[in-house]
Amino acid sequence: MELDRRTKGIPGLSDTFDSADIAGKGWNVLRQDMPLPLALLRETTLDGNAAWMRAFCENSGVSLAPHGKTTMCPQLFQRQIADGAWAITLSTAHQVQVARENGINRILVANQLVDPAFIDYVADQLATDAGFDFLCLVDSIAGVEILDARAKQRLGARRLGVLVEIGAAGGRTGVRSTQEAFAVARAVKASSVLELRGIEGFEGSVPGATSTNIGPVERFLDAIRESVLAADAEGLFTGDEIVLSAGGSSYFDLVIDRLAGIELSKPVRLVLRSGCYIAHDDILYTDHFAHIRKRSERASHTHGRLAPAIEVFAYVQSIPEAGLALLTAGKRDLSYDAHLPVPRKHFRPGRDTAPAELAAGYKIEALNDQHAYMRFPEGADLRIGDIIGLGISHPCTTFDKWDVLYGVDDDYNVVTAYKTFF
Amino acid sequence: MELDRRTKGIPGLSDTFDSADIAGKGWNVLRQDMPLPLALLRETTLDGNAAWMRAFCENSGVSLAPHGKTTMCPQLFQRQIADGAWAITLSTAHQVQVARENGINRILVANQLVDPAFIDYVADQLATDAGFDFLCLVDSIAGVEILDARAKQRLGARRLGVLVEIGAAGGRTGVRSTQEAFAVARAVKASSVLELRGIEGFEGSVPGATSTNIGPVERFLDAIRESVLAADAEGLFTGDEIVLSAGGSSYFDLVIDRLAGIELSKPVRLVLRSGCYIAHDDILYTDHFAHIRKRSERASHTHGRLAPAIEVFAYVQSIPEAGLALLTAGKRDLSYDAHLPVPRKHFRPGRDTAPAELAAGYKIEALNDQHAYMRFPEGADLRIGDIIGLGISHPCTTFDKWDVLYGVDDDYNVVTAYKTFF
Numbered sequence: 053m054e055l056d057r058r059t060k061g062i063p064g065l066s067d068t069f070d071s072a073d074i075a076g077k078g079w080n081v082l083r084q085d086m087p088l089p090l091a092l093l094r095e096t097t098l099d100g101n102a103a104w105m106r107a108f109c110e111n112s113g114v115s116l117a118p119h120g121k122t123t124m125c126p127q128l129f130q131r132q133i134a135d136g137a138w139a140i141t142l143s144t145a146h147q148v149q150v151a152r153e154n155g156i157n158r159i160l161v162a163n164q165l166v167d168p169a170f171i172d173y174v175a176d177q178l179a180t181d182a183g184f185d186f187l188c189l190v191d192s193i194a195g196v197e198i199l200d201a202r203a204k205q206r207l208g209a210r211r212l213g214v215l216v217e218i219g220a221a222g223g224r225t226g227v228r229s230t231q232e233a234f235a236v237a238r239a240v241k242a243s244s245v246l247e248l249r250g251i252e253g254f255e256g257s258v259p260g261a262t263s264t265n266i267g268p269v270e271r272f273l274d275a276i277r278e279s280v281l282a283a284d285a286e287g288l289f290t291g292d293e294i295v296l297s298a299g300g301s302s303y304f305d306l307v308i309d310r311l312a313g314i315e316l317s318k319p320v321r322l323v324l325r326s327g328c329y330i331a332h333d334d335i336l337y338t339d340h341f342a343h344i345r346k347r348s349e350r351a352s353h354t355h356g357r358l359a360p361a362i363e364v365f366a367y368v369q370s371i372p373e374a375g376l377a378l379l380t381a382g383k384r385d386l387s388y389d390a391h392l393p394v395p396r397k398h399f400r401p402g403r404d405t406a407p408a409e410l411a412a413g414y415k416i417e418a419l420n421d422q423h424a425y426m427r428f429p430e431g432a433d434l435r436i437g438d439i440i441g442l443g444i445s446h447p448c449t450t451f452d453k454w455d456v457l458y459g460v461d462d463d464y465n466v467v468t469a470y471k472t473f474f
Numbered sequence: 475m476e477l478d479r480r481t482k483g484i485p486g487l488s489d490t491f492d493s494a495d496i497a498g499k500g501w502n503v504l505r506q507d508m509p510l511p512l513a514l515l516r517e518t519t520l521d522g523n524a525a526w527m528r529a530f531c532e533n534s535g536v537s538l539a540p541h542g543k544t545t546m547c548p549q550l551f552q553r554q555i556a557d558g559a560w561a562i563t564l565s566t567a568h569q570v571q572v573a574r575e576n577g578i579n580r581i582l583v584a585n586q587l588v589d590p591a592f593i594d595y596v597a598d599q600l601a602t603d604a605g606f607d608f609l610c611l612v613d614s615i616a617g618v619e620i621l622d623a624r625a626k627q628r629l630g631a632r633r634l635g636v637l638v639e640i641g642a643a644g645g646r647t648g649v650r651s652t653q654e655a656f657a658v659a660r661a662v663k664a665s666s667v668l669e670l671r672g673i674e675g676f677e678g679s680v681p682g683a684t685s686t687n688i689g690p691v692e693r694f695l696d697a698i699r700e701s702v703l704a705a706d707a708e709g710l711f712t713g714d715e716i717v718l719s720a721g722g723s724s725y726f727d728l729v730i731d732r733l734a735g736i737e738l739s740k741p742v743r744l745v746l747r748s749g750c751y752i753a754h755d756d757i758l759y760t761d762h763f764a765h766i767r768k769r770s771e772r773a774s775h776t777h778g779r780l781a782p783a784i785e786v787f788a789y790v791q792s793i794p795e796a797g798l799a800l801l802t803a804g805k806r807d808l809s810y811d812a813h814l815p816v817p818r819k820h821f822r823p824g825r826d827t828a829p830a831e832l833a834a835g836y837k838i839e840a841l842n843d844q845h846a847y848m849r850f851p852e853g854a855d856l857r858i859g860d861i862i863g864l865g866i867s868h869p870c871t872t873f874d875k876w877d878v879l880y881g882v883d884d885d886y887n888v889v890t891a892y893k894t895f896f
């Protein structure tokens with residue numbers, strides 16, 4: 053893929069080049085070879101996160117279908133597959149198209165398909181590629197009918213696999229009772245082109261659930277367990293194995309506690325879907341991960357840990373008042389939905405050889421589209437032209453602000469261009 | 475520019491094609507030719523907004539340098555220039571690079587430049603293209619020194635034009651007093667490569683200012699007036715005219731009230747910088763515009779009006795409970811920083827020939843990354859598979875979620891692919 057100076061982060065004096073050749077440019081972030089802001093992925097930490105999640109899933113006997121919507125980076129999808137992921141989870145037609153164009157052969161769409169353009173594409177992919185495996189969700193008889201009617205126009209001899217989605221009252225999608233789950237499952241059974249391959253739920257959006265109040269998550273997972281046992285007893289599942297999937301990035305240990313080891317009439321594949329583990333973050337998932345390690349012996353005993361691999365670098369552009377600095381990054385560059393970013397590192401070009409960790413007292417108090425307002429302690433040694441490294445909260449909403457994120461080694465040499473497709 | 479199925483909105487069964495040929499595809503949004511979500515720009519409304527702003531600026535005797543960060547769409551930059559814009563305003567190195575690659579020959583960067591890669595690029599562009607005119611801001615002596623030292627390495631015989639930025643206490647960038655403004659202006663005067671071409675301020679981020687409390691904006695504009703009069707009296711400005719620039723999308727009428735007609739030693743060019751007028755929106759700028767029309771006879775007497783040209787279409791994917799629908803669009807598709815989006819239109823494929831305006835009682839109450847939670851009135855005729863048209867608040871943060879927005883005619887035929895560069 054070609055990169056040129058129209059891509060955020062590429063120097064204006066650079067010629068067009070192939071993204072695979074970026075390491076050969078010899079660019080170093082601290083040497084100021086590239087304009088800021090830059091979104092960086094620290095390769096060593098990325099490797100550690102991948103290794104931790106792989107080991108944790110292996111130790112737990114579960115499969116991983118990481119949610120690709122987090123990064124929308126096919127290079128990372130391919131890496132996750134190489135690391136042993138069973139599938140890539142996705143949300144939208146566009147996301148599936150991106151994954152398929154990049155050779156992803158098993159996709160779990162964690163949504164019900166109602167869009168004819170989406171159904172046409174999936175059915176066509178299934179009909180024309182015997183090596184492609186696809187699963188999506190259904191949560192209503194109407195949804196089953198829409199999918200059945202449209203998919204059969206293109207599917208040929210293949211069947212389209214679905215999971216009944218269990219939801220929680222007041223929550224997002226998914227049936228609200230075992231009875232409803234059964235009605236939907238029977239509608240699937242009656243279809244000539246769909247097949248029921250399992251049950252799914254997303255515990256991350258259950259109302260009232262937090263790291264310090266996991267009761268709603270546990271009750272929700274128990275409801276999934278109850279539904280899958282009942283549906284299996286009625287012989288509603290087809291195929292060689294039953295897929296049981298839950299698990300975002302916040303409570304995946306609880307999914308294993310409550311759903312692993314369930315005994316059904318066929319082998320069970322328990323599939324976690326965490327998407328955030330690969331980049332992790334500085335606030336939201338750092339907090340969730342601390343709770344996961346506290347709750348789960350398996351997590352705390354897995355070698356290594358998840359750590360924030362993503363950071364955004366920006367300049368101090370102005371210090372118009374004592375204690376207030378404006379940085380050259382804003383809503384266009386940084387997540388602001390869960391928390392505002394947090395200043396972590398300070399580097400003064402021409403003086404420092406490596407970024408220093410910032411002491412307490414530095415705080416982002418607001419973002420505009422292209423500016424961050426940073427408060428800093430009285431007497432701090434801060435000048436315009438200094439570089440600040442920001443940690444973020446919720447990687448999904450930082451990735452989506454970058455056409456390319458830059459992989460760096462421990463010395464901030466740029467070694468990889470991670471192209472995204474949002 | 476080639477578009478393919480990796481671009482959000484392009485059907486999975488489409489071959490790669492040139493974006494300029496999109497009208498020839500014969501795609502219609504209501505005929506479901508493209509997967510949703512889609513971000514749409516209604517061409518008729520876009521034309522009306524462009525005409526209104528052009529007429530308003532002409533009637534007011536002011537120049538327009540629309541802030542390009544709003545859309546980051548070179549096709550719209552070029553259109554704005556063709557419509558008479560004096561320059562394009564931008565924020566970052568990346569944005570300037572995108573504009574220059576697309577033939578924009580006058581750029582106002584509404585920031586102080588401290589990034590060596592940014593300064594190198596601008597200096598190189600000035601040195602190599604005599605037809606390129608560039609202005610940026612300075613708000614400190616340190617900033618002047620950084621810019622002077624770096625720019626002189628590449629500028630050749632050109633000078634780099636700057637405006638001293640006036641700020642407000644507790645606000646964003648900019649000097650906090652006329653004294654400081656003078657000190658910065660004198661530092662510019664002492665530079666052998668910079669030249670002081672005027673004064674700038676951004677009234678949109680003055681603390682305490684709202685549409686119903688415009689006092690802080692007026693006082694801020696008066697401070698700009700005072701600074702420019704004093705600097706002119708001291709002969710600090712160089713060049714044939716003095717540039718005086720303020721005006722975002724919220725209070726541009728007040729800028730004219732307070733700053734138009736100022737008499738200085740040279741001709742004065744008053745430059746507004748509104749970026750949002752071209753797409754406008756359904757909430758934030760609709761409200762600001764109502765206040766502008768109430769305050770300004772010139773605005774209310776200008777033929778036509780600004781109207782929301784941007785909307786996002788999504789499917790009803792699930793109705794898991796009475797009164798709750800989940801739509802196939804979320805934080806990846808819609809602004810959520812100023813207000814949540816607002817459901818405006820309803821279309822049932824196979825039944826309707828045009829979208830109907832939604833009655834009251836439909837409300838987006840939350841967004842996840844890829845879902846919107848829509849509450850709707852009891853007894854409403856809503857089904858999964860229906861299409862909802864959403865209005866947004868703050869166009870900048872919807873544009874940045876789309877690699878391509880689709881221009882549609884009044885019948886929702888797709889006539890233009892608006893490629894963005896974020």
